[in-house]
Amino acid sequence: MELKVKIVEKRDEREVTAKATGRQHRVAEFLVADPSGSVLLTLWDDSIDSVEPGKSYLLKNGYVSTFRNSMRLNTGRYGSLEPIDEDVEANTENNVSEKFVDSPGRF
Numbered sequence: 001m002e003l004k005v006k007i008v009e010k011r012d013e014r015e016v017t018a019k020a021t022g023r024q025h026r027v028a029e030f031l032v033a034d035p036s037g038s039v040l041l042t043l044w045d046d047s048i049d050s051v052e053p054g055k056s057y058l059l060k061n062g063y064v065s066t067f068r069n070s071m072r073l074n075t076g077r078y079g080s081l082e083p084i085d086e087d088v089e090a091n092t093e094n095n096v097s098e099k100f101v102d103s104p105g106r107f
Contacts (some may be wrong), residue, residue: 001106003073004057005032006044007051011040032057037094039064041073045083056088057081070097 013028
């Protein structure tokens, strides 16, 4: 599945340590939106620097998960986020990350 989104804003960026390897990673959340609404997108390491607020992107092979009972959009290992020339309309009134979610899934 593919989804066109606009990066509305960059939220917090933090450092985390992977339990399995002990390696340090950067993780950041971005509010992304399309005409239907908005959701938080979680990006890791170099992916953080590859996006800009105000720009539109095509998300391929992403998935939805929950973190702290809040919906999150992720690119994951097999997904990609590619810049597009289209200016995606951003509806921030319907932020689905602000609603309680208890069952993640792929899109």
